[in-house]
Amino acid sequence: MSRSIIQDGKYCYLGSSETTLDKHHIFNGALRKKSEKYGLWVYIGHYSHLYAHQRDTDVLIELKKIGQKAFEEKYGHEMFMREFHKNYLDDEDKEAFFDIGKDVFLS
Numbered sequence: 001m002s003r004s005i006i007q008d009g010k011y012c013y014l015g016s017s018e019t020t021l022d023k024h025h026i027f028n029g030a031l032r033k034k035s036e037k038y039g040l041w042v043y044i045g046h047y048s049h050l051y052a053h054q055r056d057t058d059v060l061i062e063l064k065k066i067g068q069k070a071f072e073e074k075y076g077h078e079m080f081m082r083e084f085h086k087n088y089l090d091d092e093d094k095e096a097f098f099d100i101g102k103d104v105f106l107s
């Protein structure tokens, strides 16, 4: 298993206090393997994770932005585009919020 490049330690990235943690791959579907390879995943409490997938698209998009930012700090933008094909960051996000953490998600 790769190390997450987004999160250090095992806790719910969205700030829940759930003890059952799922591993959420930031880019899923066809890109899941690449997410794993590059450490683009975070732990999320099981129910928060289900909720995010079922109802809360915004959280998933925020996580993609955070993932892209983390990747680009390591490998650069061109490689991100080569591997993941889509830019999730717009100008507003350039100041980005790398370890944005729970405050933003839960407010």
Ligand SMILES: [Zn+2]
Residues within 6 Å of the ligand: 023, 024, 025, 049, 053
């Ligand atoms: Zn997930």
